[in-house]
Amino acid sequence: MKKIISHVAFGLLGLSVSAAAVAGPAEDRAAFQKFYENRFPDTPVSDFQNGVYSILPSARAQWEEIEEFPPYELAIERGEEIYNKTFANGKSLASCFGDDGAVRSQYPNWDKERGMVVTMELAINECLEANGEKPLKYKKGAMADVSAFMSYNSRGQMVNVEIPSDDPRALAAYENGKEHFYTKRGQLNFACADCHMYTAGNLYRADTTSPAFGHATSWPVFRSKWQAMGTLHRRFAGCHNNIRANPYKAQGEEYRNLEYFVTYMSNDLEFNGPAARK
Amino acid sequence: MNHGLKALAVGLALSVSSAFAGSGTTAEHIEAATAAYKKVAKETSYQWTVTVQAIKAAQKALDAGDDKGARELAHHAMALVEATRTQAKLESENWKMRVPK
Numbered sequence: 001m002k003k004i005i006s007h008v009a010f011g012l013l014g015l016s017v018s019a020a021a022v023a024g025p026a027e028d029r030a031a032f033q034k035f036y037e038n039r040f041p042d043t044p045v046s047d048f049q050n051g052v053y054s055i056l057p058s059a060r061a062q063w064e065e066i067e068e069f070p071p072y073e074l075a076i077e078r079g080e081e082i083y084n085k086t087f088a089n090g091k092s093l094a095s096c097f098g099d100d101g102a103v104r105s106q107y108p109n110w111d112k113e114r115g116m117v118v119t120m121e122l123a124i125n126e127c128l129e130a131n132g133e134k135p136l137k138y139k140k141g142a143m144a145d146v147s148a149f150m151s152y153n154s155r156g157q158m159v160n161v162e163i164p165s166d167d168p169r170a171l172a173a174y175e176n177g178k179e180h181f182y183t184k185r186g187q188l189n190f191a192c193a194d195c196h197m198y199t200a201g202n203l204y205r206a207d208t209t210s211p212a213f214g215h216a217t218s219w220p221v222f223r224s225k226w227q228a229m230g231t232l233h234r235r236f237a238g239c240h241n242n243i244r245a246n247p248y249k250a251q252g253e254e255y256r257n258l259e260y261f262v263t264y265m266s267n268d269l270e271f272n273g274p275a276a277r278k
Numbered sequence: 279m280n281h282g283l284k285a286l287a288v289g290l291a292l293s294v295s296s297a298f299a300g301s302g303t304t305a306e307h308i309e310a311a312t313a314a315y316k317k318v319a320k321e322t323s324y325q326w327t328v329t330v331q332a333i334k335a336a337q338k339a340l341d342a343g344d345d346k347g348a349r350e351l352a353h354h355a356m357a358l359v360e361a362t363r364t365q366a367k368l369e370s371e372n373w374k375m376r377v378p379k
Contacts, residue, residue, distance in 0.1 A: 031378040183373040246325035
C-alpha cells in the first residue's frame with residue numbers, strides 16, 4: 001500500500017513539475033512575479049527595479065546618497081560624445097536610433113527575419129558595422145558608455161518584451177533562456193535561481209543576493225567592485241566565474257536568450273538604468 | 279552541491295582514478311584529461327573553470343619534473359570532467375523542478 005501511495009505521489013509530483021516546465025511565458029511570468037511578492041511582502045512591486053536595495057533597507061539610504069552624485073554620470077557624458085560622433089560616411093549612431101537614442105524599451109526583441117534575439121548592445125554594434133565602423137567590446141568601456149547614455153534617455157520606459165506566438169523559434173529562444181536560469185552549473189553547482197530566487201535576500205559571505213525580478217531594468221551599472229561601468233553580459237559572466245563555470249561569450253546566443261528571459265520576467269517594471277550597484 | 283550529485287561525483291572520481299592510475303605516461307594522462315574535458319564541453323556546453331586550472335597545473339608540474347604531482351593533478355582534472363558530465367546529465371531534467379508554479 002505504502003508503495004502505491006508513494007508511486008502515485010511521485011507521479012503527481014512529476015505531473016506538476018512537467019506542467020510548470022512547459023507552461024507558457026505569460027504563466028511563467030505570473031508565477032515568477034508572485035514568488036517575489038510572497039517572498040518580499042514589504043516591497044512594493046514597482047520597487048523591484050532597484051535591485052537589492054528594494055529588499056535591503058539598511059543599504060538603501062547609502063545607495064540613495066550615492067545616487068545624488070551618481071558615479072555613472074561621466075559615462076553618460078562619454079556615451080553622448082560617442083553617440084553623436086560622425087562616422088566616416090557622415091552618419092552616426094543617431095542615424096540608427098534617433099536623436100536621443102531613447103530606445104531601451106525596444107530591446108531585447110525577437111528578429112523574425114534572422115530568427116534570433118537582438119539586444120540593444122548587439123544593435124549598437126550592428127549599426128556601427130553597417131556603417132563601416134569598428135564594433136565595440138561588449139562588456140565594458142565605450143559600449144557601456146553608449147549604453148548608459150541611451151538607457152539614461154530611456155528612463156521611465158516600461159519593460160515590455162514580447163515573445164511572438166506566431167514564431168516557434170522565439171518561444172524556443174525564451175525556453176532556452178528559462179532553462180539556463182534554472183539550471184545548476186559550475187563546480188559550486190548553482191543555478192541563477194538558487195541565488196537570485198530561492199535564497200534572494202540571504203547573505204553569501206558579506207553580500208546579500210538580489211532578487212531576479214527587476215534584474216534587467218537598470219543596465220549598464222557602475223559597480224563599486226569594478227570601479228567602472230559594465231553591461232549585463234559582463235555581470236552574467238562574473239556570476240558564472242563566481243560559481244566556477246566557464247562564462248559564455250558576451251552577446252552570444254546563450255546570454256542573449258538569457259537576457260530575453262530575465263527581461264521578459266521583469267515586464268511592467270520601468271527601465272531605470274544606468275544605476276549604481278555594490 | 280546536493281548529496282546525490284556529490285556521491286556520484288565522488289564515486290566517479292574514485293572509479294576514474296583507479297581505472298586511470300595504472301598505465302601510461304603522465305603526459306598521456308594529461309592528454310586524456312584534456313581530451314575528455316573538450317569532449318564534455320562539446321557535448322554538453324558545461325565547462326568548469328577549475329578543470330582547466332587543474333590541467334594547466336598538471337602540465338606545469340610535469341614540466342617542473344614533478345611526475346607524481348602531475349599525475350595526481352591529471353587524475354583530479356579527470357574527476358572534475360566526470361563530475362561535470364554527471365551534472366549535465368542530472369540537470370537536463372532537474373532544472374524543471376525549480377520553475378515556480
